[in-house]
Amino acid sequence: EVTLINVFEVPPGQRDAAIAAWEKARDFLQEQPGYLSTALHGSLDPQARFSLVNIARWESPAHFADAIAAMRAAGAFPPVDGVVPNAALYEVVRAE
Template sequence: MAELQSLDPSTSMFAQLNEETGPITLANTFFVPKERTEAFLALFRRQAEFMKAQPGFVSLQMHKGTADSRLLMNVAVWESTEALAKAFGNPEFQRMAAEFPDDIVSYPHIFERIDA
């Protein structure tokens, strides 16, 4: 399973999922070794198809770092943290998440839109 790290050490993903709010944006940055990129993307696409069918899902985009970066970033919009938490807790999603190799590092964080 991929290693989960926090972008903000003072705010765990668990704490974020427990806060009732929405709509939300999940930004999940992945460090993927070059030799694993194609396999990672194949598994991610399977996960994405599953997530797109879940209640509360709004949209999803995957981005790749430039200049031969090893970073990939998923940006997904959900109606609420509750909907995202239910999707994450689904046994089918958990099974797919366990398939990611241990040398993948994931940095998930939940954001709310604010007025600039």
Template sequence: MERQDVTTIVLFEVPAQHASRFLSDWTASNDFMKQQSGLIDGTLYATADDNARYRFINVARWASETDLAEARKRHWEHLEAPSVNQREAWKTLGITVTPVNYAMVIIYSGTERAIEEEPR
């Protein structure tokens, strides 16, 4: 039985001088991925820490691992097209991509109001 609702976390190592180029390329890639079947939602995060290993992290939820696998396959084929060739360009710029899939284990939330401590 296939697990449903898979979360993929993609870590991007991006040299600071190529952050703008990365965002431009990522936006184009995201436009492609948003057209794929099974995408629920996602968020791209950026760090303000210039010393962080991963400058950008993308977190996306997909309806199933099958949907994600098919979308990634089509995406990589698209990126390797001679008119795009993003994979080779990113390699030249020192941009690396590390995708990892996760299944939900625990859902948690914070309190909405502060709890005042009793005076001692």
């Protein structure tokens, strides 16, 4: 299992458009093999540098790579003006 963390830089006024685009991508990705869960987090402070952060779980890096390739092939997910995603796969290295 891996954790996908996508940290979004969202210009003022683009948060709703970014959430709507995220929902479209989520609807596609959650149907792909190896998808486990996702939750989009919004900052309490609208001035936060990263006002949206998606945290999702996938069975493996390969499952995630295949899902993203399928999404790109579908070609129906245009970027939102000014919104900069920073996505990477993670594993827990320390906990309690």
